[in-house]
Amino acid sequence: MDSWIYLIIAGIFEMMWVLALKFSENFTKVLFLILTVIFMILSLIFLSLSFKTIPIGTAYACWTAIGTVGVIIISLIFFKETMSILRFFFIAIIIIGVIGLKLT
Numbered sequence: 001m002d003s004w005i006y007l008i009i010a011g012i013f014e015m016m017w018v019l020a021l022k023f024s025e026n027f028t029k030v031l032f033l034i035l036t037v038i039f040m041i042l043s044l045i046f047l048s049l050s051f052k053t054i055p056i057g058t059a060y061a062c063w064t065a066i067g068t069v070g071v072i073i074i075s076l077i078f079f080k081e082t083m084s085i086l087r088f089f090f091i092a093i094i095i096i097g098v099i100g101l102k103l104t
Contacts, residue, residue, distance in 0.1 A: 003053040004102075010046035011066025013039045018071050058101045065098045 017039035024032035075081040
């Protein structure tokens with residue numbers, strides 16, 4: 001499987017553990033705490049698989065960007081967070097950075 005696919009899967013699991021962490025309500029809901037740990041482990045496994053052909057710095061930057069932008073988008077849609085022009089601008093910079101890393 002292509003390392004970039006592994007990296008995307010790792011980023012998706014990163015989003016999932018962050019959301020599970022939110023739903024754990026400060027570690028009081030055990031099911032979500034367990035899901036947080038499982039998703040963290042899966043995220044790290046897929047991130048490490050991506051290191052086969054992607055430089056570690058590039059993979060790490062893209063992994064965190066996928067998780068960051070994904071959680072922001074989910075928060076905007078489901079948690080009714082607000083979007084300002086400035087916030088949109090900085091999210092665009094993150095996405096442009098990931099594209100630049102992929103192209104180089």
